[in-house]
Amino acid sequence: MHPYQKLIKLSKQIAHLSSITYLLEWDQEIYMPAEGIAYRPEQIALLSGLVHQKKTSKAFAKSLNSLIDLDTKEIKDPHLTLLQIIALKRWRRDYLLAAKIPSSFVKKFATVTSNAAHVWQMAKKHNDFKLFLPHLQKVISLCRKKADIIGYQEHPYDALLDTYEPDAKTSDLINIFNQLKPPLKQLLKEISIKSPVENHFLYQLCPKHIQLEFAHLILEKMGFSLSSSRLDYSVHPFCTGLQPKDTRMTVAVNPENILGTISATLHEGGHGLYHIGLIAEHYGTPLAESLSLGIDESQSRFWETLIGQNRHFWQYFFPILQQNLPKQFGLITLDQFYRAINSIKPHFIRIEADEISYNLHILLRFEIEKQLIEGSLSVKDIPEAWNTRMRDYLGLDPKIDSQGCLQDIHWSLGMIGYFPTYALGNLYAAQFFSQFKKDQPNWGTQAEQGNLSPIRTWLQTHIHKFGRQYTQEELCQKITGSILSEKPFIDYLQKKYSTLYQLDS
Structure with a gap:
């Protein structure tokens, strides 16, 4: 199998796992009975961890590096099409970002935010910011840590902004x-x-x-x-x-x-x-x-x-x-x-x-x-x-x-x-x-x-x-x-x- 096709296969697995995570999150907002929250954060954390492991796996890195140099962006296969080269550059960017973040952090972040989202619903219903406060403090603390892990040149907010709006400052x-x-x-x-x-x-x-x-x-x-x-x-x-x-x-x-x-x-x-x-x-x-x-x-x-x-x-x-x-x-x-x-x-x-x-x-x-x-x-x-x-x-x-x-x-x-x-x-x-x-x-x-x-x-x-x-x-x-x-x-x-x-x- 050509390395590019192998990369697509690995990337599709990541997409499938991510879609299952999204489905669990959708269900949590739509159909899940209230007591289901006792287990849902663990389920989402497990899948989020698996997705991150796949994104940063040696197999993925090896396939990617065989086609594009992870350090210099140099394309190693002269037969690739322009679209394939563009895809490789985007994959490289995503990999380098994901590789900075430990799986343990990804799991913890998923658990904390899943719980926080559930408490937010109750806090909003009862107009009680103090109920939500300790959970939001944990979330903000993790976001600050995430910014430090990702790294930035000008402002810590740049690191978080970049995950949603690439290269924005x-x-x-x-x-x-x-x-x-x-x-x-x-x-x-x-x-x-x-x-x-x-x-x-x-x-x-x-x-x-x-x-x-x-x-x-x-x-x-x-x-x-x-x-x-x-x-x-x-x-x-x-x-x-x-x-x-x-x-x-x-x-x-x-x-x-x-x-x-x-x-x-x-x-x-x-x-x-x-x-x-x-x-x-x-x-x-x-x-x-x-x-x-x-x-x-x-x-x-x-x-x-x-x-x-x-x-x-x-x-x-x-x-x-x-x-x-x-x-x-x-x-x-x-x-x-x-x-x-x-x-x-x-x-x-x-x-x-x-x-x-x-x-x-x-x-x-x-x-x-x-x-x-x-x-x-x-x-x-x-x-x-x-x-x-x-x-x-x-x-x-x-x-x-x-x-x-x-x-x-x-x-x-x-x-x-x-x-x-x-x-x-x-x-x-x-x-x-x-x-x-x-x-x-x-x-x-x-x-x-x-x-x-x-x-x-x-x-x-x-x-x-x-x-x-x-x-x-x-x-x-x-x-x-x-x-x-x-x-x-x-x-x-x-x-x-x-x-x-x-x-x-």
């Missing part, structure tokens, strides 16, 4: 976020003095089963099949691509907030389409993995906001919503509905935040994470630091922890360095959308007829199918002709909301 984020924050706060300020948009009709009682039926319709139009995907309930919406023919998505259904269900469906559906848009024949290799979480998030936000809050989309879907819920929406016009779903009013909850406020939620989390990892903020002081920034950025003062620092599952899972990718996702999405409109000038007319396939096809052709062939910068340059900038996002917001709120008048 804390200093780069600070620069682009500093450009982003003032215009967002200014837009909020200008809108705050305008008459509020009437949107109370969005928060009427809508039966869960009708919400779920509508969610399934959206997913069907997006291109999902019931034979290869599922949609379920969870405390926190998420999407897990187990393998090319098995995508699991969840929504948190609030009977009095159907827009939350719709937004989550589009968001997780965007992630799901990225997963199924990867080339199946490369499954198990870097060529069939999402490029970065920032790019992955661009796909979810592309669908959730740029499409799902667009009038063209609702030209088709709103009459169906009216038919399904005539009491709630029968007397509401499309104009009223469109303005309502785009109303700007700062919200405590990130996943329910409007397009302008959303990134300020992310900047708040990024700044706290950075302080936690560098040691300038104690875990016990998170609620105060959180609430102070909420008042400054959004003019809100959380009264209970579930409205503030307990609202997200990410920290319980040890996902420090993840949140900034949400903001990057918004920026990438806006830049991609600008190019998409140039390439597909008739997309709106087709969407009004319920045809969303041009959107899916464009994203698959320009982003999904490449996997990790390019860096984020290379992909952005390839699609849009320039590197990532906050300007397309700010331009989009200013144009849209200046019209909706008549800011120039």
Whole structure:
């Protein structure tokens, strides 16, 4: 067997084991009875340890090193194709990162975070940060240790950020976020003095089963099949691509907030389409993995906001919503509905935040994470630091922890360095959308007829199918002709909301 084929075989084994781990985590959130938590952390830790052992095994290292020098990146086989060479470089990067982390640490991290995620659910339910505090302290301590193990040149947060957004630097984020924050706060300020948009009709009682039926319709139009995907309930919406023919998505259904269900469906559906848009024949290799979480998030936000809050989309879907819920929406016009779903009013909850406020939620989390990892903020002081920034950025003062620092599952899972990718996702999405409109000038007319396939096809052709062939910068340059900038996002917001709120008048 050729060393490259052997490498694919070993890599597929890793992918299969990882997918089993994801399935256990999915089950923990969806179906597992409460007492099952007594054993689930051990199960996940065992599998996580096996995955890490496979990633760092002598067999894997030997096969990889026979094709690419692990120290110099020199390619040793002159007959390899360009795609194979790219895959080898990505494998090398992943191996060197994984090899730094001991299996014992991986197992401990998995056990601690699995327990922390379970306690987080209870703490959120009871608005009790103190219940979660000792578990979060363990998680942050392990994340600091992880940063030290991985190593960094500028800032310890760089090491954690790099695991989600390869080659990104804390200093780069600070620069682009500093450009982003003032215009967002200014837009909020200008809108705050305008008459509020009437949107109370969005928060009427809508039966869960009708919400779920509508969610399934959206997913069907997006291109999902019931034979290869599922949609379920969870405390926190998420999407897990187990393998090319098995995508699991969840929504948190609030009977009095159907827009939350719709937004989550589009968001997780965007992630799901990225997963199924990867080339199946490369499954198990870097060529069939999402490029970065920032790019992955661009796909979810592309669908959730740029499409799902667009009038063209609702030209088709709103009459169906009216038919399904005539009491709630029968007397509401499309104009009223469109303005309502785009109303700007700062919200405590990130996943329910409007397009302008959303990134300020992310900047708040990024700044706290950075302080936690560098040691300038104690875990016990998170609620105060959180609430102070909420008042400054959004003019809100959380009264209970579930409205503030307990609202997200990410920290319980040890996902420090993840949140900034949400903001990057918004920026990438806006830049991609600008190019998409140039390439597909008739997309709106087709969407009004319920045809969303041009959107899916464009994203698959320009982003999904490449996997990790390019860096984020290379992909952005390839699609849009320039590197990532906050300007397309700010331009989009200013144009849209200046019209909706008549800011120039």
